[in-house]
Amino acid sequence: MSAETQTQELIARRNRLLGPAYRLFYEQPVHVVRGEGVWLYDAAGNRYLDAYNNVACVGHCHPHVIEAIARQAAVLNTHTRYLHETILDYAERLLARFPTELGNVMFTCTGSEANDLALRVARTCTGGTGVVVTRNAYHGVTGALAELSPSLGLPEPTAPHVRLVSAPQSAGDETGEIFASHIRAAFEDMAGSGIRPAALLVDTIFSSDGVFADPPGFLRPALEAAHAAGALFIADEVQPGFGRCGEGLWGFARHGIVPDMVTMGKPMGNGHPIAAMAARPELLREFGARSRYFNTFGGNPVSAAAGMAVLDVIERENLIENAGRTGTDLRERLEALRARHELVAEVRGAGLFIGVELRRGNAPAGAETAKLVNAMRGRGVLISAAGPGANVLKIRPPLVFREDHSDLLVEALDQALKEIPIG
Template sequence: MPSTAFMINGFDDSNFSGVERATQDLIKQRQRLLGPCYKLFYENPVHFDRAEGVYLYDKKGNRYLDVYNNVPVVGHCHPRVVEAIARQASTLNTHTRYLTDGVLAYAESLLATYPKELGHVMFTCTGSEANDLAMRIARFHTKGSGFVVTRFAYHGITQATAEISPTLGANEPIGRDIRTVVAPDAYRQGGGNVEDLFAASVERAIEDMRRHGIKFAGLIVDTCFSSDGLQLTPKGFLQKAVDVVHDAGGLFIADEVQPGFARLGDSMWGFQRHGVVPDLVTMGKPMGNGLPIAGVVTQPHLVEAFGNAVRYFNTFGGNSVCIAAAQTVLDVIKDENILENSREVGAYLIDSLRGATESVEIVGDVRGAGLFVGVEFVTDRASKKANGVPALRLVNALRERRVLISASGPGSNVLKIRPPLPFKKEHVDEFMAVFREVLPTVL
C-alpha cells in the first residue's frame, strides 16, 4: 500500500477502497515494483494513456483538460518538438565533450533571451541538478556555505537541494547552514510593505548566520514563489532583498523552473518582473518540453575560477537529442507568440476567476501573472486564515469532472492553476464552466 507521507493533493491509502478495482490493482503493482517513495495525485488517481496539446486521455479514451502541467510548456506532444526529437535521435546523440553544432546554436539562442550580464550556460539533466550546481558555484565563489530560502520553498531532491526545500516536510531536515524566511505575501502584508519586509527578513537571516559563525553564500528563490502559494506582486519587490544579499557578499540565484519560459506573460523570465539581474539562473523541466534537460545561466566571472579549479561534467546534460527538443521549444515560443498568448489568456483567466469568486466569502484572493494563477481559500475574509479543506475538495471535484489542477502553499489552500502555454480563451471557458459548477459543492 502507498505511504501516507504528506504531499499536497497526494493520494492517501485511506481512500484505497473508494477507487475502482482496476485502479486498486495498478496501485498495488506500483507499490510492489516502485516502492513507497513514488506519490500519486488525487483521491482517485488517474491512469493516462496519451496526450495532445492541452489535453490528456485516460485508458478509456476520456479527455481531461490540463490546467496544471508546466513541463509540456508548449503543449503535450507538440508536433514540431516530436519531429525534432525523432530527427536528431536518428542522426546523432552524444555528450558535450565532442564538438557539435546544435549545443552551440542553442546556447546562443537561449542566452539571447537574457540580460547581457549573463553570458554562460551550463547544461544538466534536471532542475535539481541545476540548483545543486548553482549552489556549488556560489559556495566556491563566496567561500561561504549559508543560504537563505523561503519557509515553504522547493528547489530539488539532491542532498544539497533537499536541504533547502522545506516543503519536503519535517522528515527531510533543513541544512544546518540554511536559514528560512517568510515568503512575500501582498495579500496579508499589503503591497506597500512587501519589499521592505522581505529585505529585512533576509538581512536578519544573514545576521543570524554571522552570529553562528556561518559565512553567507547566497539567496535562492523561485521568482514566483509558487510553493509558498504563488506570490507575484507588486512588481519589483525583490530588488531590496537582492541589494541586501550583494552588500553581504552573497549571490542571488533565481530559480526559473516554474516561472520561466514565458509563463508569466510580461517577460520571458520571472526575475525580469523585478528589475534585477541575478548572478545565476536555473532552469528545468519545461526547457525540453519534458525531456531531461536543464541548465544554469551565469555571469561569466563566476565560473572562471570554478571552471579552472573544479572538474564538472554531465554525461547526458546537453546531449544532442535534448538540445534539439530545447531549441524547438524556444522556436515555438517565438513563432507561436507564446508570450503574448500567456499575457492575454492569463488576464482573461484571472478576470474570469475573480468574477466567479467575487461573492464567495471563503475565497480571499485571486492572483497571478500570465498563465500562472492562484486562488486562495480562507476561513473568512476578515481573518485571512488559510483554509485548505475546500481547496483540496475543489481540486478533487474538478478531477472527477476531468479537469486537472492542484494546490500549493503552507496551508495547502491556494489552487495552483498552471496550464501548458498554448491554452486559449476557449479552454478558459471550458475550465470555468466546470469550476462554476463544482464550486458550490465544496463550500
C-alpha cells in the same frame, strides 16, 4: 476488466514495485495514456483539461518538438566532451534571451541538478555555505537541495547552514522592503552563528509558497540584501520561466533585476529531460579554475534539439503574448468567482501562473482546497494546491491554453465551489 479495476491493479503493482516514497495526484489517480495540446486522455478515453502541467509548456506532444527529437536521435546522441554544433547553437540562442551580464550557460538534465550546480558555484565563489530560502520553498530532490526545500516536509530548520524566511504576503508598496528585511535578518543570524553566506535562492514566483508575483520590482531589495551580506542571488526559473509569466521569457525580468545565476528545467524540452544554469562569466571563471563539471547527458544533441524546438514554438505561436492575454482574462474571471463564493479570498499571479487562495474566515481552508482539487478532477479539469496551508489552488496550464479553455476551467470551478459546504 473495468477501468476502475485496471486502475486499482496498477496502483497495487506500482506500490509493490516502486515502494512507498512516491506520491500520486488525486484521491482517484488518473491513468493517463495519451496527451495532445492542453488535453490528457485516460485509459477509458475520458478527456481531461490539463491546467497544471508546466512540463509540457508548449502543449503535450507538440509535433514540432517530437520531430526535432526524432530527427536528431536518428543521427547522433552523445555528450559534451565531444564537439558538436547543436549545443552551441542552442546556447547562443538561449543566452540571447538573457541580460548581457549572463554570458555563460551550463547544461544538466533536471532542475534539481541545475540548482545543485548553482549552489556549488556559489559556495566556491563566496567561500560560504549558508543559504537563505523561503519557508515553503521547493528547489529540488538532490541531498543538497532537499535541505533547501522545506515543502518536502523535512523538519525545520532543515539544516544548520539554512535559514528560512516568509514569502512576500502582500502586493503593497512595502512588500519588497519587508521581504528584504527578513532576508537581512536571516543573513545576520547566520553570521552570528559563524556561518558564512553563500546564496539567496528564490523561485521568482514563489510557486510552492502560494504564488506571489506582485508588485513588479519587489525582488530588487532582496537582491541588494543578498549582495550586502556577501551572498549571490540565484533565480530559480524552473517554474516561472519560458514565458509562463506573460512578460518576456523570465520571471525575474518582471522585477528589473539581473541575478548572478539563473536555473532552468522542466519546460525547456517540453517533457524531454533538459535543464541549465546561466551565470555571470566571472563566476564560472573562478569556479572552473578550482573545479570542473561534467554531466553525461546534460546538453546532449537530442536535448539541445528539443530545447531549440521549444523556443521555435514559443516564438512562432506567440505563446508569451498568449500567456499574458489569456492569463489576464482568466484572472478576471476568477476574480468574478470571488464575488460569488465566500471561500475565495484572493486571486493572484502573472501570465498563466495563478494562485487562488481559499480561506474560511481568517483560517487557511486546506481541507476545502483538497476537496476542490479532487472535485475538479471529477469534472475533467486537473489543477493542484500549494502554500504552507495547502489552501492555494495552483493553476499553471500549458502555454497554449486559450480563452475557451478558461471557460471550461472557470465553469468547473464555479460548480465545484457550490458543492463545498460553508459553516
